[in-house]
Amino acid sequence: MALVVANRNRARRRGLGLVGVLRTLASYAxxxxxxxxLTFFIGRIMPVDPVTAVVGIEADREAYMxxxxxxxxxxxxxxxxxxxxxxxxxxxxxxxxLTGRPVIQDIARVFPATVELATxxxxxxxxLGVPLGVWAAASRGRLVDQVVRFITLTGxxxxxxxxxxxxxxxxxxxxxWVGGGGRLEIYYEGIVPVRTGFITIDSILAGEWEIFRSVLxxxxxxxxxxxxxxxAYITRMTRSFMLDQLNQEYIITARVKGLSxxxxxxxxxxxxxxxxxxxxVALAYGGLLEGAVLIETVFAWPGFGQYLTNNLMAGDMNAAxxxxxxxxxxxxxxxxxxxxxxxxxDPRTRP
Amino acid sequence: xxxxPAPNSPPGAPLLSIRKLNxxxxxxxxxxxxxxxxxxAVGQEKVAIVGESGSGKSTVGRSILKLLPRxxxxxxxxxxxxxxxxxxxxxxxxxxxxxxxxxxxLQDPKYSLNPVMTVGEQIAEAYRVHHKASRQEARERxxxxxxxxxxxxxxxxxxxxxxxxxxxxxxxxxxxAMLIPDPQLLIADEPTSALDVTIRLKVLAILDDLVSARGxxxxxxxxxxxxxRSFCDRVIIMYAGRVVEELRAADLDRAQHPYxxxxxxxxxxxxxxxxxxxxxxxxxxxxxxxxx
Amino acid sequence: xxxxxxxxxxxxxxxxxxxxxxxxxxxVRAGVLRLLGNPxxxxxxxxxxxxxxxxxxxxxxxxxxxxxxxxxxxxxxxxDVHWFGTDEYGRDxxxxxxxxxxxxxxxxxxxxxxxxxxxxxxxxVAGYFGGWIDAVLMRITDIxxxxxxxxxxxxxxxxxxxxxxxxxxxxALTNWPSIARLARAETLTVRNSDYVAAAKLxxxxxxxxxxxxxxxxxxxxxxxxxxxxxxGVILTAAGLGFLxxxxxxxxxxxxxxxxxxxxxxxxxxWLVTTPGLAIVIVSLAFNxxxxxxxxxxxxxxx
Numbered sequence: 045m046a047l048v049v050a051n052r053n054r055a056r057r058r059g060l061g062l063v064g065v066l067r068t069l070a071s072y073a074x075x076x077x078x079x080x081x082l083t084f085f086i087g088r089i090m091p092v093d094p095v096t097a098v099v100g101i102e103a104d105r106e107a108y109m110x111x112x113x114x115x116x117x118x119x120x121x122x123x124x125x126x127x128x129x130x131x132x133x134x135x136x137x138x139x140x141x142l143t144g145r146p147v148i149q150d151i152a153r154v155f156p157a158t159v160e161l162a163t164x165x166x167x168x169x170x171x172l173g174v175p176l177g178v179w180a181a182a183s184r185g186r187l188v189d190q191v192v193r194f195i196t197l198t199g200x201x202x203x204x205x206x207x208x209x210x211x212x213x214x215x216x217x218x219x220x221w222v223g224g225g226g227r228l229e230i231y232y233e234g235i236v237p238v239r240t241g242f243i244t245i246d247s248i249l250a251g252e253w254e255i256f257r258s259v260l261x262x263x264x265x266x267x268x269x270x271x272x273x274x275x276a277y278i279t280r281m282t283r284s285f286m287l288d289q290l291n292q293e294y295i296i297t298a299r300v301k302g303l304s305x306x307x308x309x310x311x312x313x314x315x316x317x318x319x320x321x322x323x324x325v326a327l328a329y330g331g332l333l334e335g336a337v338l339i340e341t342v343f344a345w346p347g348f349g350q351y352l353t354n355n356l357m358a359g360d361m362n363a364a365x366x367x368x369x370x371x372x373x374x375x376x377x378x379x380x381x382x383x384x385x386x387x388x389x390d391p392r393t394r395p
Numbered sequence: 396x397x398x399x400p401a402p403n404s405p406p407g408a409p410l411l412s413i414r415k416l417n418x419x420x421x422x423x424x425x426x427x428x429x430x431x432x433x434x435x436a437v438g439q440e441k442v443a444i445v446g447e448s449g450s451g452k453s454t455v456g457r458s459i460l461k462l463l464p465r466x467x468x469x470x471x472x473x474x475x476x477x478x479x480x481x482x483x484x485x486x487x488x489x490x491x492x493x494x495x496x497x498x499x500x501l502q503d504p505k506y507s508l509n510p511v512m513t514v515g516e517q518i519a520e521a522y523r524v525h526h527k528a529s530r531q532e533a534r535e536r537x538x539x540x541x542x543x544x545x546x547x548x549x550x551x552x553x554x555x556x557x558x559x560x561x562x563x564x565x566x567x568x569x570x571x572a573m574l575i576p577d578p579q580l581l582i583a584d585e586p587t588s589a590l591d592v593t594i595r596l597k598v599l600a601i602l603d604d605l606v607s608a609r610g611x612x613x614x615x616x617x618x619x620x621x622x623x624r625s626f627c628d629r630v631i632i633m634y635a636g637r638v639v640e641e642l643r644a645a646d647l648d649r650a651q652h653p654y655x656x657x658x659x660x661x662x663x664x665x666x667x668x669x670x671x672x673x674x675x676x677x678x679x680x681x682x683x684x685x686x687x
Numbered sequence: 688x689x690x691x692x693x694x695x696x697x698x699x700x701x702x703x704x705x706x707x708x709x710x711x712x713x714x715v716r717a718g719v720l721r722l723l724g725n726p727x728x729x730x731x732x733x734x735x736x737x738x739x740x741x742x743x744x745x746x747x748x749x750x751x752x753x754x755x756x757x758x759x760x761x762x763x764x765x766x767d768v769h770w771f772g773t774d775e776y777g778r779d780x781x782x783x784x785x786x787x788x789x790x791x792x793x794x795x796x797x798x799x800x801x802x803x804x805x806x807x808x809x810x811x812v813a814g815y816f817g818g819w820i821d822a823v824l825m826r827i828t829d830i831x832x833x834x835x836x837x838x839x840x841x842x843x844x845x846x847x848x849x850x851x852x853x854x855x856x857x858x859a860l861t862n863w864p865s866i867a868r869l870a871r872a873e874t875l876t877v878r879n880s881d882y883v884a885a886a887k888l889x890x891x892x893x894x895x896x897x898x899x900x901x902x903x904x905x906x907x908x909x910x911x912x913x914x915x916x917x918x919g920v921i922l923t924a925a926g927l928g929f930l931x932x933x934x935x936x937x938x939x940x941x942x943x944x945x946x947x948x949x950x951x952x953x954x955x956x957w958l959v960t961t962p963g964l965a966i967v968i969v970s971l972a973f974n975x976x977x978x979x980x981x982x983x984x985x986x987x988x989x
Contacts, residue, residue, distance in 0.1 A: 074826060075826065075829050075830055075833055078826055078827065078829070078830035079830055079833055081830075082830055082831075083842075086842055086843065086846050087846075185465075197971065197974060197975070198967075198971070200918070200970075200974060201918060201922075201967055201970040201971040201974050202966075202967050202970070203922050203925045203926065203929075203942070203963060203966050203967070203970070205925075205926065205929045205945065206925075206945055206959065206962075206963030206966060206967070207963075209945065209949060209952055209959050209963070210959075210960065210963065212952075212953075213952060213953065213956055213959075217952075217953045217956075292506060293501055293502075293503065293506035293507040294506065294507055294508055294509040294510070296457075296462060296501060296507070297501055297507045297508065297509070297517075297569075297572075298509070299460075299462055299493065300460060300462065300493055300494060300498060300499045300501075300573070301493065301494045301498075301520065301521045301524055301572070301573075301576070302490050302491070302492075302493035302494035302495060302524045302525060302576070303490075303520075303524055304490060305486075311520075312509055312512075315509070315511050315512070316509070316510065316511050330835070331835060333835055333838065334835035334836070334837045334838060337837065337838065337841070337930075338837075338926055338929065338930075341929075341930065342949070352838075352841070353841075353930055356841060356845045356930070356932070357930075357931060361845070361846070364842070364845055365842070368834075368838060368839075368841070368842040371834065371835070371838050372833055372834050372838075375833055375834060375835060376833045379833070
């Protein structure tokens with residue numbers, strides 16, 4: 045979040061148009077390079093010997109040296125770094141030790157589950173968060189505002205994995221209202237042909253309504269919990285933006301015209317924060333990645349987050365670092381998109 | 396100091412009558428009393444409320460439309476517009492009053508216009524709040540209004556955003572938006588203070604024409620005494636939340652209250668040589684209420 | 688017709704402060720009073736105080752040894768003897784939660800102690816010198832900011848090996864950017880002021896200026912930010928513990944306790960409820976207190 049604000053201020057000062065966009069892109073490109081340096085560096089201090097990881101401990105010296113040269117470990121650091129960048133640019137994140145398959149393939153397999161979860165979560169988070177924020181701003185200082193602030197505060201302060209466990213305990217263990225871990229009941233797995241990777245869509249496409257309902261039952265709790273997490277952020281920012289707007293003179297003009305409170309809020313104040321909100325939602329989406337790691341572990345959701353944690357536990361550094369790098373790239377991209385969106389859509393930056 | 400036996404009453408039936416208006420801000424032991432025992436009436440004429448910053452003049456304007464923040468307390472013996480009791484009016488009633496019966500022009504179009512709406516939209520909206528009309532019809536009326544405030548190419552300006560037009564044009568847009576729903580009383584809160592001196596008189600002239608042509612009452616809030624001499628019919632002087640004097644604009648030179656005389660004396664004037672401009676000496680006695 | 692002969696004035700002290708030191712203490716007193724007038728912030732402060740007390744007096748408060756196992760008494764529900772029940776090894780959960788406060792405080796304290804000076808230093812240096820130093824330092828900060836903090840901490844701990852010390856290091860590494868950014872922003876506003884120029888003209892070295900003129904100006908926002916960050920540190924530490932990357936068993940770290948209890952959760956709910964509640968309460972407390980501090984120290988905020 046801080047990253048975007050910093051870049052946004054830079055962008056505002058630079059100004060508008062194509063030049064601004066190009067400069068933003070260049071700025072992010074530099075950050076991306078730095079990211080690669082960081083992950084390369086982290087990879088270098090791994091206590092695991094990359095050669096042994098490939099050939100195994102019993103390999104003889106000849107095999108060891110062969111792989112050693114093959115991996116380019118004899119080269120100076122900057123050469124290794126160059127190799128690192130080029131391999132990544134070609135989409136090769138190395139092979140996972142556990143599965144033996146290219147990491148990129150593994151990720152492609154598990155990613156849709158996380159996207160499905162994150163998208164459902166952001167719908168909850170933004171769908172609830174934005175109106176709540178507007179409402180809280182409109183009733184500033186009164187009971188509604190305090191209640192909303194309390195809700196967002198608890199959303200912030202509660203560790204999401206614990207809340208997930210409590211929710212699972214109550215809503216699944218005791219009440220049986222929702223499905224348990226995983227995306228589906230076990231006996232439904234593999235029935236729906238994988239087309240988009242999103243079981244919700246795929247099951248509708250295949251006309252399997254039973255399965256669709258099962259998926260929803262399993263999706264609702266983790267999505268709501270993740271959504272609650274992002275809602276805390278979205279509500280707070282919406283409220284803050286709205287309060288800024290409601291302090292402006294044009295709001296008084298709108299009132300003087302005789303507009304009702306609802307029109308003043310939505311037709312005037314809200315219109316001024318729309319663009320900012322889109323950027324906030326984009327950032328919140330990125331923030332979900334963090335929550336996803338924990339939630340997926342609790343709910344045994346076979347997504348990216350669980351893949352990452354499993355690899356970390358098992359010590360599969362290749363896969364883990366590949367995941368971390370990917371997270372960084374996604375986060376940067378989301379920041380970049382929201383920054384660009386802001387520049388493009390703010391009418392004040394148009395000539 | 397009692398006001399001179401000058402007409403506190405407007406010609407004809409008053410549109411707006413205010414008696415003993417008191418406005419205070421904040422709770423707790425020491426609320427700030429911004430307006431104290433202010434009484435006046437306005438008819439189909441131009442009345443100026445003149446005072447320095449903090450005299451409470453803007454607060455009076457906003458309390459007429461009940462647009463003060465929630466921390467404000469309005470008390471009065473009477474606040475009446477025509478047949479509407481504004482003091483007792485609830486928000487719903489006020490929604491019908493604002494724009495339709497009483498309108499207000501704000502000071503700086505840079506801030507008082509919505510930055511993400513075209514100016515034409517903002518004018519048209521002012522019409523559609525109180526009259527059922529299609530977008531097309533509202534647009535026509537807005538264009539006509541832009542023409543009435545002497546904007547030369549209304550179709551072009553209609554599509555502009557507030558940051559793309561000049562201050563003078565912005566203020567004219569403001570006037571257009573505030574007059575389009577056809578109110579009977581117009582409050583102008585420092586309408587020319589944010590404008591270039593060269594533009595001020597032009598905008599004032601437009602305002603003057605429109606007010607006269609439509610037979611509106613005008614409350615002109617300002618700190619500029621020179622401006623109101625030629626422009627307004629009557630002048631009300633406020634200091635520290637009270638009305639200290641009320642007189643005809645033509646009688647300004649015969650003002651009695653020392654504050655008014657001090658204000659007049661400290662106005663720089665062309666053609667009058669003075670060694671030093673007199674500085675207003677404030678008498679704490681002015682803060683006290685007297686009879687009247 | 689009421690008459691007021693004098694405009695109302697705020698209460699004025701009979702005599703003004705006699706020295707800079709007196710003025711400062713006067714402000715501190717006023718600030719503390721304002722802080723205490725905020726009920727939520729006071730609650731936060733009280734909870735933090737309780738936490739510190741519990742941590743200090745843990746051996747006195749806890750009825751059992753937190754690592755003492757007793758398999759015959761495993762998985763017992765809350766009772767008069769074991770207020771929070773026992774876990775899968777028969778350890779008293781109440782005692783473990785009590786001792787866990789020490790670990791939490793240890794983490795928060797160490798992280799804050801390391802992060803604040805480093806962040807301050809980097810931020811003020813970057814802001815003061817500007818130019819390529821600023822660009823480079825800020826670029827590095829941006830890079831660290833381009834990860835969600837948990838993920839970055841994950842990466843570090845995974846690489847360094849799971850342990851409490853490494854977790855603290857990892858969390859510190861993810862926390863310093865926000866402080867640095869803040870310090871830099873403050874430095875930029877102060878850098879061009881007259882008193883800094885005056886100091887320069889007097890021949891003060893850059894280090895001296897930074898230390899004595901600029902850092903004090905940043906202090907209040909850095910303190911507020913650090914306090915608010917503490918809540919995040921607790922959550923990240925708990926998250927790492929939950930993933931098994933923090934304190935290792937049998938250390939009674941709250942996050943780790945929820946993780947190990949997860950297997951038995953559905954039938955033995957008390958294993959995970961209380962450690963998690965402890966995390967929530969402490970994190971809330973730091974949040975509330977930080978908000979209150981911000982209202983007092985940082986008048987700019989809403």
